[in-house]
Amino acid sequence: MGHPNVGKSVFFNRLTGAKVLESNYPGTTVDFTKGWMRFGGEDVELIDVPGAFSLEPKDRAEEVAVKILEENRDSVVICVLDASKVERGLYLALEIIERGYPVVVALNMWDVAEDKNIRIDAEKLERILGVPVVPTIAISGEGFKELVSKIKEAAPVKIEKIIENAGGVESAAVSG
Amino acid sequence: MEKKLSEMDFDEEGTVKEIEETLRKQVAGMGIREGKNIRMATKQPIKGPVVVEVDESLTSLGLGVAKKIVVEVG
Amino acid sequence: MLKVPLSVDERWNLIEKISKQTVEFGARKHTLKDAIAELTVKPLTGIPVAIAVLYGFWSFFIDFAGTLFTDGFMVRLFDEHWLPWLQSVFPGGLGNPFYALLVDAGHMENGVLVASDNCLESFGVLTSGFFVPFGVVLWAVLAFYLMFALLEDVGYLPRLAVLVDTVLHKIGLHGYAIVPTFLALGCNVPGVTATRPLETRKQRFMMITLLSVFVPCGAQIGIMQDLVPELMGWIFLTLVIGYLGFGFILNKIVAGKSPEIIMDVPPYRMPMLKNIVSKLWIRTSRFLLVAVPFVLLGCLIVGLMYLTGAMDWLATVLGPFLMSWFGVPGETVAPLIAGFLRKDLAVGMLGGLMEQGIMTTFQVFTSVVLLCIYFPCLATFALMLKEENWKEFLGSIASLIAMVLVYGGLIHLVGIMLGVA
Ligand SMILES: Nc1nc2c(ncn2[C@@H]2O[C@H](COP(=O)(O)OP(=O)(O)O)[C@@H](O)[C@H]2O)c(=O)[nH]1
Ligand SMILES: [Mg+2]
Numbered sequence: 106m107g108h109p110n111v112g113k114s115v116f117f118n119r120l121t122g123a124k125v126l127e128s129n130y131p132g133t134t135v136d137f138t139k140g141w142m143r144f145g146g147e148d149v150e151l152i153d154v155p156g157a158f159s160l161e162p163k164d165r166a167e168e169v170a171v172k173i174l175e176e177n178r179d180s181v182v183i184c185v186l187d188a189s190k191v192e193r194g195l196y197l198a199l200e201i202i203e204r205g206y207p208v209v210v211a212l213n214m215w216d217v218a219e220d221k222n223i224r225i226d227a228e229k230l231e232r233i234l235g236v237p238v239v240p241t242i243a244i245s246g247e248g249f250k251e252l253v254s255k256i257k258e259a260a261p262v263k264i265e266k267i268i269e270n271a272g273g274v275e276s277a278a279v280s281g
Numbered sequence: 282m283e284k285k286l287s288e289m290d291f292d293e294e295g296t297v298k299e300i301e302e303t304l305r306k307q308v309a310g311m312g313i314r315e316g317k318n319i320r321m322a323t324k325q326p327i328k329g330p331v332v333v334e335v336d337e338s339l340t341s342l343g344l345g346v347a348k349k350i351v352v353e354v355g
Numbered sequence: 356m357l358k359v360p361l362s363v364d365e366r367w368n369l370i371e372k373i374s375k376q377t378v379e380f381g382a383r384k385h386t387l388k389d390a391i392a393e394l395t396v397k398p399l400t401g402i403p404v405a406i407a408v409l410y411g412f413w414s415f416f417i418d419f420a421g422t423l424f425t426d427g428f429m430v431r432l433f434d435e436h437w438l439p440w441l442q443s444v445f446p447g448g449l450g451n452p453f454y455a456l457l458v459d460a461g462h463m464e465n466g467v468l469v470a471s472d473n474c475l476e477s478f479g480v481l482t483s484g485f486f487v488p489f490g491v492v493l494w495a496v497l498a499f500y501l502m503f504a505l506l507e508d509v510g511y512l513p514r515l516a517v518l519v520d521t522v523l524h525k526i527g528l529h530g531y532a533i534v535p536t537f538l539a540l541g542c543n544v545p546g547v548t549a550t551r552p553l554e555t556r557k558q559r560f561m562m563i564t565l566l567s568v569f570v571p572c573g574a575q576i577g578i579m580q581d582l583v584p585e586l587m588g589w590i591f592l593t594l595v596i597g598y599l600g601f602g603f604i605l606n607k608i609v610a611g612k613s614p615e616i617i618m619d620v621p622p623y624r625m626p627m628l629k630n631i632v633s634k635l636w637i638r639t640s641r642f643l644l645v646a647v648p649f650v651l652l653g654c655l656i657v658g659l660m661y662l663t664g665a666m667d668w669l670a671t672v673l674g675p676f677l678m679s680w681f682g683v684p685g686e687t688v689a690p691l692i693a694g695f696l697r698k699d700l701a702v703g704m705l706g707g708l709m710e711q712g713i714m715t716t717f718q719v720f721t722s723v724v725l726l727c728i729y730f731p732c733l734a735t736f737a738l739m740l741k742e743e744n745w746k747e748f749l750g751s752i753a754s755l756i757a758m759v760l761v762y763g764g765l766i767h768l769v770g771i772m773l774g775v776a
Contacts, residue, residue: 108310110510110621159310163617165552190338191378193312195370200310203360222381230377244627264359271372274365309363311619323397329521330530330616332396337383339392339622341517343524343615 106170106201107185108194109156112213112243116185117153119246120253137173144256152177158193160200174201181259182206183252188218188225188240198234199264207259208236211252215240233270235262282355287331287347289321295354304349312336319352388623396514396620405518408511412502420498421580429490433474438482442470456658457481462711476707483703484654487578488647492699495577496642497635499541504634508626512537513618520616526599527606527613529553532562536598539570542642543735546570547742556747557611561602563739564751567731568758569598574646574699579723582706586720593724597762605754645734646697653696657689657704666692680760682767683722686713694726696733701726717775721766729759 107113121140138153157170174182182201186194191212202208212218212227231238237255241248268274283298297317300308312335313319320334332341342350361369394400438459447454449461449470458479461468471477474486506512512534520530532553539546543566550562571579571594580587606613660666666689674685686708694701705722708714714722731739740748 109619157310158619159306161306161310163307164554190312190336192336192370192374193310193338195373196310196312196366199366199369200360222383224379224381226377226379230373233373233376264361267373268369271369271376274369274372306363307617309367311617314363314367322393323401323517325398325517325521327521329398329524330517332517332620339396339620341396341513341520341530341616341618341620343520343617345615346617 106154106157106174106182106197107213108158108187108190108197109166111156111185111187111194113156113185114153115243116183116211116213116241117151119243119249121151137169144253152180157197159197160204174204174206180206181256182208183211183256184208185211185213185243187214188212189214189221189223191218191223191225199267202234202236202262202267203264205261207261209252209256209259210234210236210238211248212238212240213243215248216242216245234267235270236260283351283353285348286319286321286333286342286350286352287344289331289352289354291321291324293354294318294320295352297350298353299351301349304346308340308342311340312338313340313350392620392623395511396517398518401514401518405515408506408515412506415502416495416498416576417580417584420494420577421584424494425491425577425581429486429494430473433482433486433490434472437485438471438474438477441479441481452662455479455662456655460658460661462707473710475703476710478654478658478704478707480651480654480658483700484651487697487700487703488574488643488650491577491581491703492574492646493639493643495580496541496573497639499573500635500638501631503537503541504631504638505626508624508630510621510623513620516618517616517620522599523602524613524615526602527561527609528558528602529613529616531616531618532558535562535566536570539566539572540576541573541638542645543567543570543572543731544645544738545638545641547735547738550742554614555612557609558613560611560743560747560750561605561609563743563747564605564754565598565602567735567739567751568601568728568755569594571727572698572732574642574697575702575727578699578702578706582702582709583719583723586716586723589720590723590727593766594727597728597758601754601758601762609750646699649696649733650700653693653700656696657693660692661689680767681721681725681763682770683718683725684713687722687725690722690726691729694732695730698726698732717770721763721770724766725759725763728762730755 117138117140120142137155140151141148142151152173154173155166155170157167160171162168162171184198184201186198198208198210212225218225227238227240237258239248239252239255241252289295297313297315297319300315317335322332322334322339324331328344330341330343331347332339395404441458445454445458449459449468455461456479458481459471459477460479461470462476474482474490477483516530516533519533523530523532535546535549538549546566547563550559553559553562579590670685670688673688677683677685677687690701690704693704702723705719705726709719730736739751743751
């Protein structure tokens with residue numbers, strides 16, 4: 106899962122060998138696509154979920170994304186983030202973690218982030234979040250081996266734990 | 282001075298002060314949240330949508346949506 | 356203690372805390388790309404750019420598909436080699452029903468049945484049936500999808516969506532509706548599918564209805580451009596006015612919400628050749644899969660209707676109505692029938708009628724527009740059945756009939772007032 110335009114479909118095509126249209130505009134995938142990938146000697150199902158900015162749907166693509174997430178309670182979620190816009194990507198990743206899903210975070214568009222002079226300490230991020238974090242460049246396939254090898258390390262994490270790792274956080278007075 | 286996002290001028294910058302409750306959750310994932318710096322990137326004529334910049338991302342909002350966001354400017 | 360799930364603010368506070376420890380934002384230089392990203396969405400600069408982009412799109416479409424491939428190569432191949440060759444080797448000959456169906460039906464000139472000299476008039480399954488999809492339409496569709504894939508991969512479409520949102524929101528649609536509309540100009544079928552991201556059922560219903568009525572597909576445009584290049588401006592103007600006008604009316608009478616746009620505007624990206632090629636391949640092959648069987652079937656059915664006299668009977672029965680209401684001759688019944696199956700084929704048949712000189716320019720114009728709007732092709736129709744619930748489907752059909760009668764009549768009326776009908 107991830108925002109629109111972060112490279113989810115490129116990911117999906119690489120991992121499954123399927124052909125899903127990749128486009129540089131939001132809302133391409135409202136029909137999600139399922140495919141199969143080889144994983145640990147087994148075929149496991151992979152879904153190319155429509156792009157979503159959060160689990161509070163504001164459009165149809167997000168509605169579908171949330172529905173798919175809810176219908177697949179026992180799956181591992183690969184959160185594809187745009188490394189050049191990590192913060193808003195983390196928002197969705199945290200929401201998914203809060204709901205108790207095992208997550209692997211892919212910091213995609215690593216090349217774009219480098220061009221923009223943004224440096225991310227992926228190992229430290231991994232320690233704080235307690236889930237695997239892998240830098241990737243989907244269009245060249247960089248980081249994919251590592252990503253796949255780390256899928257089995259994904260496990261649900263308590264948000265309290267992340268808060269503790271991050272050094273605490275003030276609770277807001279108004280809850281939104 | 283406070284004003285609605287929809288009233289901001291082209292290229293004006295400000296800080297997001299308040300977002301209407303239902304909208305708030307919807308735009309939070311796009312990085313638009315209270316306390317954030319926001320810039321009016323473009324305004325379309327005859328009540329068209331606005332495009333704002335937050336954290337180097339551009340987001341397009343209908344004018345009616347922009348009315349629900351209050352910004353501190355100047 | 357914090358409760359799960361976190362509130363919006365709590366989550367953002369946490370993210371900021373995390374990002375302070377892990378992310379380092381180096382010196383940020385404003386690039387040319389950033390400047391262009393904004394200039395193309397600002398009205399003052401963006402609208403001229405949009406016009407230039409669309410004009411470039413159109414020129415490429417005409418030059419590449421029309422002039423280079425169709426006129427330069429395919430027309431010659433089909434009319435000077437394929438057709439004469441078939442006419443010489445195929446058993447039966449002029450007047451034989453089997454020959455008429457498969458190769459050349461011929462036409463009457465001064466009471467004599469004469470052979471056709473081009474693949475639009477001949478109307479055989481093996482001649483017109485192949486010329487329309489492979490001689491004209493394939494190249495048009497290929498050129499269209501190539502340009503479209505470039506535009507979408509560069510990231511131009513969201514900007515176009517913002518620019519047109521001003522107008523489209525006034526008729527109850529999103530700026531985003533430009534994507535299905537644009538895509539439908541290639542083929543209505545993926546256009547209808549692309550309405551799925553639209554937010555409310557009302558917007559989808561309006562979009563599907565407007566699409567199927569007022570947006571001609573690339574196949575049809577390719578053939579129209581081939582036959583009546585001088586009328587294209589008027590045809591498009593008429594269709595755009597219809598689209599906006601009836602959109603405005605539908606927005607008033609259809610219940611439901613038209614929420615405002617909240618859309619991310621992604622940065623421009625360098626398109627990847629591999630992705631463009633695979634898109635072209637997927638879309639074009641899907642197109643051929645839908646189009647070719649229908650074109651061949653269409654040729655066969657129309658051919659059979661001519662042979663059995665059913666077509667002449669329909670022309671006599673419907674002729675007076677067509678003439679009085681729309682101002683077009685009864686002969687247009689044949690293309691109108693073919694148009695149920697394929698619009699490109701239908702326009703091609705119209706071309707055949709034109710060459711026989713039985714229609715005025717205005718009648719050609721009216722029939723071409725009528726062919727665009729009176730019915731979506733069968734493939735689109737079937738998809739509408741699938742995409743809409745039965746109430747919406749009946750609504751679409753009712754709107755369609757109303758729009759065709761009103762708009763077709765209106766065009767005739769304007770023609771009469773201008774003295775050209
Ligand atoms: N530079 C760069 N571009 C990428 C990367 N991953 C994807 N893209 C491009 O980003 C665009 C969006 O990709 P897509 O897979 O359609 O995004 P989706 O909406 O998340 O499915 C496409 O034009 C891709 O070619 C990456 O790692 N680096
Ligand atoms: Mg996608």
